[in-house]
Amino acid sequence: MKKKDINEFIQCLKNAYPDATCSLDFTTPFELVVAVALSAQCTDERVNKVTPALFSRCPTIEDYAKINLEELENLIHSCGFYKNKAKNIKLCAKQVLENFDGKVPIEMDKLTSLAGIGRKSANVIRLEVFGIATGIAVDTHAKRISNLIGLSNEKDPLKIEQDLIKFFPKEYLKDINHLFVWHGRNCCIARKPKCSSCPVNKYCKTYSK
Numbered sequence: 001m002k003k004k005d006i007n008e009f010i011q012c013l014k015n016a017y018p019d020a021t022c023s024l025d026f027t028t029p030f031e032l033v034v035a036v037a038l039s040a041q042c043t044d045e046r047v048n049k050v051t052p053a054l055f056s057r058c059p060t061i062e063d064y065a066k067i068n069l070e071e072l073e074n075l076i077h078s079c080g081f082y083k084n085k086a087k088n089i090k091l092c093a094k095q096v097l098e099n100f101d102g103k104v105p106i107e108m109d110k111l112t113s114l115a116g117i118g119r120k121s122a123n124v125i126r127l128e129v130f131g132i133a134t135g136i137a138v139d140t141h142a143k144r145i146s147n148l149i150g151l152s153n154e155k156d157p158l159k160i161e162q163d164l165i166k167f168f169p170k171e172y173l174k175d176i177n178h179l180f181v182w183h184g185r186n187c188c189i190a191r192k193p194k195c196s197s198c199p200v201n202k203y204c205k206t207y208s209k
Helices: 003-016 029-038 044-057 061-066 069-079 082-099 119-130 140-149 157-167 170-186
Strands: none
Touching: 003 170, 029 044, 029 061, 029 082, 029 119, 044 069, 061 082, 069 082, 119 157, 119 170, 140 157, 140 170
């Protein structure tokens, strides 16, 4: 895809997914931190089934810091890797309380200093909580789409993100996060992509009629 095609490419995806937004349910910044941590190697749909009971049990950050580890593990068990996720969530809560006065930080370096929060997760938090889009959350969907279309030949998420940032103007970064996720779930599916009906197949280097 050439740079002159960017506007049309984005508009095609917007037309296909007009409701593309964050798929994780949350009402507070720390609830999103928890939801993002749980979503690692787990579907957002599954996370959204688990979090109502979890958020009810832990309405404050202090509750996450104090909750018994075994109880937390049981609450998040179905999200997978529950032991490691539970440990990280408790530690993360303590870090926010002790290092950031109980408020989820806005800065990238401070967010990534939290247990269980990498750059991808930090990008999601900065966009959804603070409305800041200076990066792109490269998840499995963004990685697959970027490679297939030809936006990046890299495999490492950080390198893919840098390729995308160089290609797309800043005003599109907030849209890319959502549009790639929705496109990956609904059309550019890993095991059985719907290439013939793809709204952006004319820009894809791997598509052949």
